[in-house]
Amino acid sequence: MRCDIVAEGVVQAAKDLGVSIPVVVRLEGTNVEKGREILQNSDLEFEVALGMADAAAKVCRAVLT
Amino acid sequence: MAIWVNAETRVLVQGITGREGSFHTAQCQAYGTQIVAGVTPGKGGTTHEGIPVYDGVSQAVAREGANASMIFVPPPFAADAVMEAVSAGIELVVCITEGIPTLDMLKVTQFMSGGKSRLIGPNCPGIISPGSCKIGIMPASIHLPGSVGCISRSGTLTYEAVGQLTSCGIGQSTCIGIGGDPIVGTGFVDALAAFNQDADTEAVVIIGEIGGSAEEEAAEYVKQHFQKPVVGFIAGQTAPPGRRMGHAGAIISQGTGTAAEKMEKMTECGIHVLSSPAEIGAAVEALLK
Numbered sequence: 001m002r003c004d005i006v007a008e009g010v011v012q013a014a015k016d017l018g019v020s021i022p023v024v025v026r027l028e029g030t031n032v033e034k035g036r037e038i039l040q041n042s043d044l045e046f047e048v049a050l051g052m053a054d055a056a057a058k059v060c061r062a063v064l065t
Numbered sequence: 066m067a068i069w070v071n072a073e074t075r076v077l078v079q080g081i082t083g084r085e086g087s088f089h090t091a092q093c094q095a096y097g098t099q100i101v102a103g104v105t106p107g108k109g110g111t112t113h114e115g116i117p118v119y120d121g122v123s124q125a126v127a128r129e130g131a132n133a134s135m136i137f138v139p140p141p142f143a144a145d146a147v148m149e150a151v152s153a154g155i156e157l158v159v160c161i162t163e164g165i166p167t168l169d170m171l172k173v174t175q176f177m178s179g180g181k182s183r184l185i186g187p188n189c190p191g192i193i194s195p196g197s198c199k200i201g202i203m204p205a206s207i208h209l210p211g212s213v214g215c216i217s218r219s220g221t222l223t224y225e226a227v228g229q230l231t232s233c234g235i236g237q238s239t240c241i242g243i244g245g246d247p248i249v250g251t252g253f254v255d256a257l258a259a260f261n262q263d264a265d266t267e268a269v270v271i272i273g274e275i276g277g278s279a280e281e282e283a284a285e286y287v288k289q290h291f292q293k294p295v296v297g298f299i300a301g302q303t304a305p306p307g308r309r310m311g312h313a314g315a316i317i318s319q320g321t322g323t324a325a326e327k328m329e330k331m332t333e334c335g336i337h338v339l340s341s342p343a344e345i346g347a348a349v350e351a352l353l354k
Contacts, residue, residue, distance in 0.1 A: 001221075030202075052343040053343035
């Protein structure tokens, strides 16, 4: 699944659902720059994670605070 | 050296004119794969981005000498596309399509039995020998030519493993996505047997998931025959029984196919099993020292 398609999906879902919980996103792969751009240009507030371990740690921190 | 695909492989694309087919054909070509023809019934005689398009696989084989096929045909027709490629003498068929009915795959397995063709997939990202040939949808830029083989039921977890290996400076000989369906053309054992013989492969990463017994069979093969270190990861350690976790083949059914069983069996057979996918690169690095 290309990163731009994932990013569009995340942004659209967040809009449709009205997300009020923390969102952690880690994107790597095909069209990653396009994907990052889509996320940056959206209204969605999210935290960027660098790797899987980092993403998991950020989610845990967000849940615990 | 790598296994199964190299710089000489001549690839045709079934479904080349569709959205996915055309995007990924361009990506593979940019990587250096020899894409020699496309097949879209009804569009024979045209060209697609300079590539000759044929109505059928056998014409493409006769005119362009294709010996491998990458299939981007929708699920209702994909099994037929595989069998058409096999009938035309294609040696390596890589079927990307997700959603082929299991019954269709039974027919394909029967059809191919005893023949000379190899099927990779379906529902897989394909196969890449970094630096020489990519047949599939994996992101080329994270790969590095080298000596670690990867065999995986999960596309994105393969990319995760590859990304980690590359960032440690450890390259890959060949990476094969065997796919997420319950019935696939190439299994872990097939790939392990080929890696066993490949002088350029020094270690292998196996990425499995819940469902079926492929990892247990792979573990037995490793114990009995495999000469090189193996690192393993099983996805689905917290999967609830009975729920299909994305992939058609990823389901704990009737109590069997759990991650725990697989991890235990693999460990017994000498595979270095990890409980976190974030550790794959470091584990391989430690083994190769």
